[in-house]
Amino acid sequence: MSIRVLVVDDEPITAEAHAEYVRRLPGFEVAGVAGDGREALRLLRDSARGEPPTSSIDLVLLDMNLPDIHGLDLCRRIRASGLEVDVIAITAVRDVAVVRASVSLGIVLYLIKPFTFSTFAAKLENYRGFSATLELGDALATQSEVDASFASLRAAGQPQLDKGLSQPTLDAVIAAVRANEAAVSASELGAQLELARVTARRYLEHLVGAGVLERAPRYGTPGRPEYEYRAR
Incomplete structure (x- = not known):
């Protein structure tokens, strides 16, 4: 039941x-x-x-x-x-x-x-x-x-993360996004935490899927389309 x-x-x-x-x-x-x-x-x-x-x-x-x-x-x-x-x-x-x-x-x-x-x-x-x-x-x-x-x-439990993600890095990403007053992009977060842009984006997208962050397109930037992320 x-x-x-x-x-x-x-x-x-x-x-x-x-x-x-x-x-x-x-x-x-x-x-x-x-x-x-x-x-x-x-x-x-x-x-x-x-x-x-x-x-x-x-x-x-x-x-x-x-x-x-x-x-x-x-x-x-x-x-x-x-x-x-x-x-x-x-x-x-x-x-x-x-x-x-x-x-x-x-x-x-x-x-x-x-x-x-x-x-x-x-x-x-x-x-x-x-x-x-x-x-x-x-x-x-x-x-x-x-x-x-x-x-x-x-029991503490062992929550499952997406393959290739680590809990310490995930915690650091959450803390960094929350500490920023403005929304951040994957590039900006990667530079802040010394992560590759693609790695930062994987963590950010994981947190969007988990409902911790929200994502929105960033307008007015040249080149490839970019998204920005902020805490819910």
């Missing part, structure tokens, strides 16, 4: 990107998308009552910065309402106090934006392993079963 996921994010492009990530993962399906806390609660309550089209929500991917409520407060309302769903925080918020509060509220994973699809996939695979080990019905869990479930949740 698939794990049904509710995506909660106020940025439509980001929400759709995360929903598409979910659709690409075997064993997961999108149950709904909400742009604010009020809509998320409505969908979750409909799910609890078994009302279509959002019945059986198992997991919430929750952004912290919503227009009507902070993600932590929404999580508190979910818990207070007795809604039995797991929550994974997907946010750019790095505040340690928010991370600690997330742990206390039972948020099972905390994923910091931006990230690649491979990182997203590895985290959700960890969650699926955690969920599977606790499918015990009314049985009592042994200590080893509890240990195994939490180990699968915290």
Whole structure:
């Protein structure tokens, strides 16, 4: 049975990107998308009552910065309402106090934006392993079963990159693009990181496909057509 996921994010492009990530993962399906806390609660309550089209929500991917409520407060309302769903925080918020509060509220994973699809996939695979080990019905869990479930949740995982790409270089490319105020081309990034233009472009295109960067044509430059890249 698939794990049904509710995506909660106020940025439509980001929400759709995360929903598409979910659709690409075997064993997961999108149950709904909400742009604010009020809509998320409505969908979750409909799910609890078994009302279509959002019945059986198992997991919430929750952004912290919503227009009507902070993600932590929404999580508190979910818990207070007795809604039995797991929550994974997907946010750019790095505040340690928010991370600690997330742990206390039972948020099972905390994923910091931006990230690649491979990182997203590895985290959700960890969650699926955690969920599977606790499918015990009314049985009592042994200590080893509890240990195994939490180990699968915290496993680092090894996300797969496109052939020929390395994680350290990918991290450097992400950091360099984010550090530039203006969009950068493959040539400019290659010069900055001492990479060949074609190599820089491979990393940039990988990140576009992962939803981390966006690409646009750069007009007014002589010679071959060129694209520029910026963080989403």
